[in-house]
Amino acid sequence: MNNMETSSSHSVGLVETQQVTLFDEGDPMPLDCGRSLGPVQVAFETYGTLNENGSNVILLCHALSGNAHAAGRHHPDDKKSGWWDNYIGPGKPFDTDYFFVISSNNLGGCDGTTGPSSINPESGRPFGLDFPMITIGDMARLQKALLAHLGIQKVLAVAGGSMGGMIALQWALDYPDDLAGCIVIASTPRLTAQNIAFNAVARQAIMVDPHFKGGDYYESNHPINGLAVARMMAHITYLSEQALDIKFGRRMQNPDATQADGFDQDFAVESYLRYQGSSFVTKFDANTYLYITKAMDQFDPFPDPETTAKRLEPVNCRLMVMSFDTDWRFDTSRSKELVKILNMHNKTVSFEEFTSQHGHDAFLLKSPDYQQSLSSFLVRLYQDFVHGPAQAMAQGVSDQ
Amino acid sequence: MNNMETSSSHSVGLVETQQVTLFDEGDPMPLDCGRSLGPVQVAFETYGTLNENGSNVILLCHALSGNAHAAGRHHPDDKKSGWWDNYIGPGKPFDTDYFFVISSNNLGGCDGTTGPSSINPESGRPFGLDFPMITIGDMARLQKALLAHLGIQKVLAVAGGSMGGMIALQWALDYPDDLAGCIVIASTPRLTAQNIAFNAVARQAIMVDPHFKGGDYYESNHPINGLAVARMMAHITYLSEQALDIKFGRRMQNPDATQADGFDQDFAVESYLRYQGSSFVTKFDANTYLYITKAMDQFDPFPDPETTAKRLEPVNCRLMVMSFDTDWRFDTSRSKELVKILNMHNKTVSFEEFTSQHGHDAFLLKSPDYQQSLSSFLVRLYQDFVHGPAQAMAQGVSDQ
Numbered sequence: 001m002n003n004m005e006t007s008s009s010h011s012v013g014l015v016e017t018q019q020v021t022l023f024d025e026g027d028p029m030p031l032d033c034g035r036s037l038g039p040v041q042v043a044f045e046t047y048g049t050l051n052e053n054g055s056n057v058i059l060l061c062h063a064l065s066g067n068a069h070a071a072g073r074h075h076p077d078d079k080k081s082g083w084w085d086n087y088i089g090p091g092k093p094f095d096t097d098y099f100f101v102i103s104s105n106n107l108g109g110c111d112g113t114t115g116p117s118s119i120n121p122e123s124g125r126p127f128g129l130d131f132p133m134i135t136i137g138d139m140a141r142l143q144k145a146l147l148a149h150l151g152i153q154k155v156l157a158v159a160g161g162s163m164g165g166m167i168a169l170q171w172a173l174d175y176p177d178d179l180a181g182c183i184v185i186a187s188t189p190r191l192t193a194q195n196i197a198f199n200a201v202a203r204q205a206i207m208v209d210p211h212f213k214g215g216d217y218y219e220s221n222h223p224i225n226g227l228a229v230a231r232m233m234a235h236i237t238y239l240s241e242q243a244l245d246i247k248f249g250r251r252m253q254n255p256d257a258t259q260a261d262g263f264d265q266d267f268a269v270e271s272y273l274r275y276q277g278s279s280f281v282t283k284f285d286a287n288t289y290l291y292i293t294k295a296m297d298q299f300d301p302f303p304d305p306e307t308t309a310k311r312l313e314p315v316n317c318r319l320m321v322m323s324f325d326t327d328w329r330f331d332t333s334r335s336k337e338l339v340k341i342l343n344m345h346n347k348t349v350s351f352e353e354f355t356s357q358h359g360h361d362a363f364l365l366k367s368p369d370y371q372q373s374l375s376s377f378l379v380r381l382y383q384d385f386v387h388g389p390a391q392a393m394a395q396g397v398s399d400q
Numbered sequence: 401m402n403n404m405e406t407s408s409s410h411s412v413g414l415v416e417t418q419q420v421t422l423f424d425e426g427d428p429m430p431l432d433c434g435r436s437l438g439p440v441q442v443a444f445e446t447y448g449t450l451n452e453n454g455s456n457v458i459l460l461c462h463a464l465s466g467n468a469h470a471a472g473r474h475h476p477d478d479k480k481s482g483w484w485d486n487y488i489g490p491g492k493p494f495d496t497d498y499f500f501v502i503s504s505n506n507l508g509g510c511d512g513t514t515g516p517s518s519i520n521p522e523s524g525r526p527f528g529l530d531f532p533m534i535t536i537g538d539m540a541r542l543q544k545a546l547l548a549h550l551g552i553q554k555v556l557a558v559a560g561g562s563m564g565g566m567i568a569l570q571w572a573l574d575y576p577d578d579l580a581g582c583i584v585i586a587s588t589p590r591l592t593a594q595n596i597a598f599n600a601v602a603r604q605a606i607m608v609d610p611h612f613k614g615g616d617y618y619e620s621n622h623p624i625n626g627l628a629v630a631r632m633m634a635h636i637t638y639l640s641e642q643a644l645d646i647k648f649g650r651r652m653q654n655p656d657a658t659q660a661d662g663f664d665q666d667f668a669v670e671s672y673l674r675y676q677g678s679s680f681v682t683k684f685d686a687n688t689y690l691y692i693t694k695a696m697d698q699f700d701p702f703p704d705p706e707t708t709a710k711r712l713e714p715v716n717c718r719l720m721v722m723s724f725d726t727d728w729r730f731d732t733s734r735s736k737e738l739v740k741i742l743n744m745h746n747k748t749v750s751f752e753e754f755t756s757q758h759g760h761d762a763f764l765l766k767s768p769d770y771q772q773s774l775s776s777f778l779v780r781l782y783q784d785f786v787h788g789p790a791q792a793m794a795q796g797v798s799d800q
Contacts, residue, residue: 244593
């Protein structure tokens with residue numbers, strides 16, 4: 001947590017995704033849409049050790065295409081580690097020497113948690129579009145149920161980037177007495193018309209794929225072409241224009257190709273996007289893409305002053321809002337919008353914008369300033385709310 | 401030209417698209433790719449009257465989805481007038497009381513000029529992807545041939561927005577002695593990796609549509625779903641985030657719909673985009689979309705300092721570069737990039753950025769400052785290069 005210089009080599013090591021079944025048909029999970037779900041499976045991973053009084057829990061919330069595997073590797077020969085491995089582990093901001101970190105696949109997901117590709121107990125077949133509409137609030141509710149199952153009533157902090165930041169914010173609103181800190185990164189209190197527009201085109205690309213068949217495709221070909229187009233387009237919004245220029249510019253994939261090669265003559269950025277699209281469809285479900293983007297579109301906890309005041313009245317955690325200067329999916333002004341709302345209602349909120357070339361994806365990537373701020377916020381929470389090992393932490397802080 | 405207050409009501413009235421066949425199999429049109437085309441049909445419209453010495457010609461260049469119909473109406477009950485009607489007509493910047501304005505459908509188009517949907521004389525069937533790869537240079541070359549056919553050797557100005565601006569710039573480079581002025585609006589000297597990425601995803605959406613069939617779809621269903629997705633995505637880039645927020649915000653299409661209505665509960669911006677997509681496919685050819693976007697991707701007249709110097713050395717027209725502050729498809733920095741190159745090579749170039757809410761589409765919309773600048777540039781050209789009626793014009797200028 002405090003040793004920045006060498007922290008990047010520290011990993012949580014080999015980890016396993018666990019799975020638990022919560023709720024059942026007799027006692028199902030209530031959803032915001034009025035329907036209910038049960039049983040509900042949840043995939044999750046944990047890193048670090050729960051302390052005796054259960055005061056060192058950090059809950060991580062993943063973004064649209066994430067999953068429970070936030071850190072470490074499942075097998076020694078995995079090429080990639082978990083999606084937030086840069087920030088989770090001994091000596092990293094989510095310091096597993098001090099914290100017990102929990103990461104679960106979101107409700108509606110396709111990586112171990114119940115979603116549209118799961119079996120509908122009523123039909124014995126995959127839900128498809130019979131899956132109920134879900135909200136960011138439902139996602140937080142399922143995480144709360146998972147923690148209850150694990151015997152955890154309160155968390156030290158909830159943190160997430162992008163849609164994960166929305167879920168973290170939802171925690172502060174829905175369970176105000178159950179968290180001390182809330183970290184909202186590269187996120188927004190609501191999608192703009194442009195954000196919704198991009199999501200709408202992505203959904204359209206999926207739904208016009210002839211293999212989509214109204215979402216009932218699990219027993220035949222999946223709508224991978226439409227999903228790949230959706231992902232390619234979304235991927236453009238995850239990267240800054242600057243990052244694309246530095247990484248690809250106008251470089252050709254095959255420098256010997258000529259204009260006469262026609263549509264086979266690709267710019268490197270085209271090949272890259274096609275690769276992103278085709279690899280995404282091997283691990284993601286098109287219906288999940290529809291449900292999750294719709295949940296993002298509909299997230300709007302502060303639609304009017306009255307609701308805002310009512311929702312924020314009980315909120316008493318410390319909030320940290322972070323943004324990146326080249327993020328154009330959820331740019332800094334969206335974070336400032338959230339900070340303004342929180343400040344107007346006298347909440348304890350910090351805000352920092354970081355410089356990065358990497359656009360929206362910056363929240364996943366290494367950056368000393370961002371790392372330092374995350375660490376500092378977490379160290380202060382630890383010092384103030386976790387009592388036992390605070391001495392070692394304090395020493396670390398004074399060294400910084 | 402000089403009467404700003406009442407100019408908006410002045411129309412060129414009823415117009416007709418004309419069509420001419422240029423080149424033939426024995427004397428085909430050479431293309432940059434090394435292949436050739438002949439015969440080549442060109443659709444065009446003219447507004448105003450050619451003066452005696454042929455010195456009052458203005459050539460307009462349309463953007464990706466434009467056509468020859470730039471002004472007026474084809475039928476009295478047409479709901480819409482031509483795409484640049486705001487700026488063409490008596491008393492408007494492209495003042496048909498003074499100028500003879502020519503607008504033609506671009507090579508590769510689908511509205512009367514030879515393109516991939518035209519009949520390939522070798523096969524007797526539509527070209528499809530057998531159509532040769534074309535460039536912005538080829539588009540300018542066909543316009544030059546059209547003018548030659550009309551007996552016009554020199555033009556007073558070439559003007560265009562977006563891709564039309566690229567064609568206008570190409571004119572200044574390829575026919576430096578044949579134009580006095582060049583107006584490049586909301587355009588760029590080259591596409592960035594992000595621009596190319598958006599075009600690549602649009603092409604992918606078209607090509608994965610099962611009706612695409614390698615471009616050979618003219619005798620069956622067209623790949624309208626893919627083309628609609630491509631258009632929906634591109635349309636987002638034509639509008640500023642601000643314009644989308646003002647026009648749609650988070651308004652629902654059906655305010656009575658609830659979250660439980662699922663994917664049928666649309667935000668207004670979704671319905672709007674779907675409408676844009678579905679109306680576009682009734683008038684545009686998917687193969688043309690592929691060819692034209694590829695030509696844009698490959699446009700790069702200044703790839704290195706040596707080529708730049710060589711290309712610009714003979715350029716001696718006056719150039720006017722214009723941009724709009726909320727345009728994020730080709731933002732102001734792209735125009736400045738062009739201006740910098742031109743200035744470094746001692747070209748006569750003016751530059752102006754206009755304030756607008758409307759993003760890239762602003763070049764088509766009414767705006768007093770933009771209109772004034774267009775007018776002023778054209779008035780000066782008229783005064784300096786068109787001799788007969790200059791007295792009336794000069795009076796107009798002094799009134800401004």
